[in-house]
Amino acid sequence: MERVAVTEEAAELIRSLTGTHGPVMFHQSGGCCDGSSPMCYPQGEFRTGNSDIHLGDLDVGLERAVPVWMSRSQFEYWSHTHLTIDVVKGRGAGFSLEAPEGRRFLIRSRLMEE
Known part of the structure; x- marks a missing residue:
């Protein structure tokens, strides 16, 4: 069952960031405020x-899928x-890569369906 997805607008920004920074990944930590935003980093950084828990990979139309991770403690919630x-x-x-772009990533959530 798929746990994570991406909007087309976010996928477009990810493609742009990948063109500038190379392959990227996301990590969702459990902090408050911006600490609860998904952070985009160059893969391996x-x-x-x-x-950490690997939630899945985003297909944004690139050669490589974009992995999404979450801290184990946040995953419990x-x-x-x-x-x-x-x-x-x-x-x-x-330190998320999109910060200089005047936009920011965020998470939208809904209950998992059976």
């Missing part, structure tokens, strides 16, 4: 490990939800 990565106008904080 954010190290995942036993404390969100395990029953389907997540969609979207993008809105406004600048987020942190």
